[in-house]
Amino acid sequence: MKELVFRALEAANADYCEIRIEETHQTSLVYRGRNLDDIAQSLNFGGNVRAQKDGGWGFVSFNSLADLEQKVRLACEQAAAIGAVKNEKSHMADVATVVQEIAAEVQTHPRDIPLEEKVDIFARYNEIILGYHPSITSSLVRYFDRSTQIFFANTDGTYISQEKVDIGCGMRAIATRGSITVQEGVSTGSSNDFACVLGKEDELRKACQLAVDLLAAPTVKGGEYTVILDPRMAGLFVHEAFGHLSEADSITENEEIRQIMTLGKRFGGEILNIYDTGLARGNRGSSLYDDEGVPTERTDLIKEGVLVGRLHSRESAAKMGEKPTGSARALDYSFPPIVRMRTTCIGRGNSSFAEMLQGIELGVYAVGGYGGETNGEMFTFTASHGYMIRQGKLAELVKDVTLTGNVFTTLANIDMVGDDYLFDNNAGGCGKGSQSPLATSEGSPHVRVQKVVIGGAN
Amino acid sequence: MKDLLSRAATVAEQAELFQYNAERQAVSFESSKLKEITSTEEQSTTLRLIREGRLGSSTVTKPHSEDILLKYASNTLQYGSSVGYKFPGAARLAQPSVYDARVTRVTQQEMLDMASDLVSALHAYDPNIKAMAEVAKQRGTYALSNSAGFSAECEYTTWLLVFGGELVSERDGFLFVQDYIAGTDYEGKTDLLKSRVIESFRLARNIATIKPGQYPVIFAPSEVGSVVSPLLACLNGRAVARGFSPFKDRLGELGFDPRLSIIDDATASGAVGSKSFDREGTPTGKRALIDRGTIASYLLDLQTAAELNLVPTGNGSTGGPVPNNIIIPGGSSSFDEMLAGIDEGVLIEGTMGAWAGNPYGGQVSGNISLGYKIEKGRLVGRVKDCMFSVNAFTDLRDNISALSREQIWRGNTCYPYLALQDVNISAKV
Numbered sequence A: 001m002k003e004l005v006f007r008a009l010e011a012a013n014a015d016y017c018e019i020r021i022e023e024t025h026q027t028s029l030v031y032r033g034r035n036l037d038d039i040a041q042s043l044n045f046g047g048n049v050r051a052q053k054d055g056g057w058g059f060v061s062f063n064s065l066a067d068l069e070q071k072v073r074l075a076c077e078q079a080a081a082i083g084a085v086k087n088e089k090s091h092m093a094d095v096a097t098v099v100q101e102i103a104a105e106v107q108t109h110p111r112d113i114p115l116e117e118k119v120d121i122f123a124r125y126n127e128i129i130l131g132y133h134p135s136i137t138s139s140l141v142r143y144f145d146r147s148t149q150i151f152f153a154n155t156d157g158t159y160i161s162q163e164k165v166d167i168g169c170g171m172r173a174i175a176t177r178g179s180i181t182v183q184e185g186v187s188t189g190s191s192n193d194f195a196c197v198l199g200k201e202d203e204l205r206k207a208c209q210l211a212v213d214l215l216a217a218p219t220v221k222g223g224e225y226t227v228i229l230d231p232r233m234a235g236l237f238v239h240e241a242f243g244h245l246s247e248a249d250s251i252t253e254n255e256e257i258r259q260i261m262t263l264g265k266r267f268g269g270e271i272l273n274i275y276d277t278g279l280a281r282g283n284r285g286s287s288l289y290d291d292e293g294v295p296t297e298r299t300d301l302i303k304e305g306v307l308v309g310r311l312h313s314r315e316s317a318a319k320m321g322e323k324p325t326g327s328a329r330a331l332d333y334s335f336p337p338i339v340r341m342r343t344t345c346i347g348r349g350n351s352s353f354a355e356m357l358q359g360i361e362l363g364v365y366a367v368g369g370y371g372g373e374t375n376g377e378m379f380t381f382t383a384s385h386g387y388m389i390r391q392g393k394l395a396e397l398v399k400d401v402t403l404t405g406n407v408f409t410t411l412a413n414i415d416m417v418g419d420d421y422l423f424d425n426n427a428g429g430c431g432k433g434s435q436s437p438l439a440t441s442e443g444s445p446h447v448r449v450q451k452v453v454i455g456g457a458n
Numbered sequence B: 001m002k003d004l005l006s007r008a009a010t011v012a013e014q015a016e017l018f019q020y021n022a023e024r025q026a027v028s029f030e031s032s033k034l035k036e037i038t039s040t041e042e043q044s045t046t047l048r049l050i051r052e053g054r055l056g057s058s059t060v061t062k063p064h065s066e067d068i069l070l071k072y073a074s075n076t077l078q079y080g081s082s083v084g085y086k087f088p089g090a091a092r093l094a095q096p097s098v099y100d101a102r103v104t105r106v107t108q109q110e111m112l113d114m115a116s117d118l119v120s121a122l123h124a125y126d127p128n129i130k131a132m133a134e135v136a137k138q139r140g141t142y143a144l145s146n147s148a149g150f151s152a153e154c155e156y157t158t159w160l161l162v163f164g165g166e167l168v169s170e171r172d173g174f175l176f177v178q179d180y181i182a183g184t185d186y187e188g189k190t191d192l193l194k195s196r197v198i199e200s201f202r203l204a205r206n207i208a209t210i211k212p213g214q215y216p217v218i219f220a221p222s223e224v225g226s227v228v229s230p231l232l233a234c235l236n237g238r239a240v241a242r243g244f245s246p247f248k249d250r251l252g253e254l255g256f257d258p259r260l261s262i263i264d265d266a267t268a269s270g271a272v273g274s275k276s277f278d279r280e281g282t283p284t285g286k287r288a289l290i291d292r293g294t295i296a297s298y299l300l301d302l303q304t305a306a307e308l309n310l311v312p313t314g315n316g317s318t319g320g321p322v323p324n325n326i327i328i329p330g331g332s333s334s335f336d337e338m339l340a341g342i343d344e345g346v347l348i349e350g351t352m353g354a355w356a357g358n359p360y361g362g363q364v365s366g367n368i369s370l371g372y373k374i375e376k377g378r379l380v381g382r383v384k385d386c387m388f389s390v391n392a393f394t395d396l397r398d399n400i401s402a403l404s405r406e407q408i409w410r411g412n413t414c415y416p417y418l419a420l421q422d423v424n425i426s427a428k429v
Helices: A002-009 A068-086 A115-130 A201-214 A231-246 A255-260 A314-320 A353-357 A407-412 B004-008 B066-077 B101-105 B108-125 B191-203 B221-235 B237-241 B302-308 B335-340 B392-398
Strands: A016-032 A035-053 A056-062 A099-102 A136-154 A159-177 A180-190 A223-229 A274-277 A298-303 A343-346 A362-374 A378-390 A393-398 A402-406 A414-417 A422-424 A430-432 A435-438 A441-444 A447-454 B014-030 B033-051 B054-060 B130-146 B151-169 B173-183 B213-219 B262-265 B286-291 B344-352 B363-375 B378-383 B386-391 B400-410 B413-427
Touching: A002 A016, A002 A068, A002 A136, A002 A159, A016 A068, A016 A115, A035 A068, A035 A115, A035 B066, A056 A068, A068 B033, A068 B108, A115 A136, A115 A159, A115 A201, A136 A201, A159 A201, A180 A201, A180 A378, A201 A393, A223 A231, A223 A353, A231 A274, A231 A298, A231 A343, A231 A362, A231 A378, A231 A407, A231 A422, A231 A441, A255 B151, A378 A407, A378 B344, A378 B363, A402 A407, A402 B363, A402 B386, A407 A414, A407 A447, A447 B386, A447 B413, B004 B014, B004 B033, B004 B066, B014 B108, B033 B066, B033 B108, B054 B066, B101 B130, B101 B151, B108 B130, B108 B151, B108 B191, B151 B191, B173 B191, B173 B363, B173 B400, B191 B378, B213 B221, B213 B335, B221 B237, B221 B262, B221 B286, B221 B344, B221 B363, B221 B392, B221 B400, B221 B413, B237 B302, B335 B400, B335 B413, B344 B386, B386 B392, B392 B400
Parallel strands: A035 B054, A056 B033, A099 A159, A223 A362, A343 A441, B213 B344
Antiparallel strands: A016 A035, A016 A136, A035 A056, A136 A159, A159 A180, A223 A447, A274 A298, A274 A343, A362 A378, A378 A393, A378 A402, A402 A447, A414 A447, A422 A441, A430 A435, B014 B033, B014 B130, B033 B054, B130 B151, B151 B173, B213 B413, B262 B286, B344 B363, B363 B378, B363 B386, B386 B413, B400 B413
């Protein structure tokens, strides 16, 4: 492969050119109710050529390696057509040339587990859900594993062959009573160990009980509350509310956003620390090199409340005069790499959960994360369930808890950060542009936020 | 690949082969600057096998990988889902128009000029707006054949124009506006797209405040999909067959306002969801899912139809039943009349996070990312920092005040404006 890609790159007529070729073997299965609805094994093979000339980009993706030189020429011609109009300097921050072939450091590789065993494991989980309570009318149990061999080479002379593994499972109990249907579940994943899906029985039974309890739970009343986010919700919050804003490709060309995101600016209290890392081995989204061949790292974003860094590709780093952070990631070979998060974390604080509850007359404890979205300034995210907080104590269970707010105000309104910690490697993923779902993960303790708007009847 | 069906016959009783090829070209502007040109060649082959009532499947994108395809599909056979159907045989198929040779003839330069024209229009309106535009064309073919004798092929084109912009200011914060045109036919006229985007920026120029409470709300066609999404989730045959849809055993029941119909139409000419046969070889058509308020049909593939003892509806895909094109017929009011009748309310054009809730409970809540305050029948400015919350099951039964005559096609949906009474709006007090 090395010879093939470097020979093809000789045809490049551009300021920069790269080739990325991927071969992914995937197993997936889905139980819905009693049925094993889907089971499949697939092979996804393809590659791309990306070229930059005079500030313009060309990108060609394909499934066949035939005529690779021709594909290199086409990408370079496309880049030149853009460059002829832009006539700008091409920007790619310098990084050390790397020639390395890396085997994945996997503890239990999913390819070593027979398909029969995978089917058995999830059949048992499915039985736990369906047998838990008469109100549980159905289940949704999904599992996937992917093993991807990536070959990357560029005109700087870098050649990296690395294997990436991604494993995930999500299991939901669906409870129904009359016209009310609710769901609760367990979700987990890993980039290096099939064992992440084992031993989930007790957690799953708790989720089943919660689903049953939610049937009788009221919908939360809309309004402005003091909110305690559990580590999963806090992780979702930091990903949606601040992580996306830290992706420098949206900052480079927009002077107004650059002003807002000026390094040294205060965004929160001294208790607030936020970072993103590609080095948390085993977490979904971690790897040794990103999809531009740049080593990954831990990137501090906010330290003691002050903005200290952001996530970069080689291009965004060069345009802003900063260093690349190994954050250029592509969903697969059919997409160019763009700036993405890996494991995004709120640093541990020193408040206990009991201390957080103190002084809250009426608040909400938001637990688990369905999902969320941001437009840079505003965010919305939905908890899987919540509890009212009344006079400093946890009170009744509530459902349909959706939070919204202004990113900057909300960060400033974080007044307590917990002394506990959890990495959330759920089986979902991050969406940006049309590249979704990309494997990412989050880490956080409990976090308390003042003045959060929650949707619902007032 | 053609002899794969006969090879498959040695390991399975039934076999189905789906082959897909596509070429796509796109040009894009970002932050008002020309950004990139992309070309994509895509191919994939999927084999599904049925043996002793169990289904196995595999997909490969690597050329000349027939052996792996057969091996992987065979591997999954013994564990696969129990199926109570047979692959369909040859059938008479409708032929909706999904191919326009003009799309294939558009040159890269013409695409660049079109994108440049869109960006220039926004720049002329306000040079502070960072404009984005994408012009993309696609040509593809897909072919399905099976051991029961079904064999058909379709050639299609897709034409896509995406246009919008981003305005960031100290006073107003972040404002994003984006709209698009997508269809199978070439559309060279961009005036309507330009005017929709520029009008949104114009309306958002002023900031209006709103107190928490219940208001009449008009959902623009771009956001009607968020409100009806729980209905589509619950009409999906999988949710019905597995027992978690509240619409199970309710066919023929009046569940919604009689002014509301939801139609799945695979025959609409030029729409991206149109097709003569679905992914499993079932002929497609046009059918009401909600017919004047009555739950009339589910979205069914072969498996869910067999489980529910119903006829498949031509909505099969690789991952269960999916809609083809969803149409909500318009009502009797014009949009202007709907607006004029509201003393104080909100028009919602864009939301965030409305997809994240539990669809089977009907609850839809989201941030209003692009919405305007209505005062005495006029749009007076953009509302910010607030959420809407509706329950699709009850609000589409009891709270519809009007559906507009005007409808807008976007991709595979065609929706009117939808006005609801007494929608909960949460905002900072």
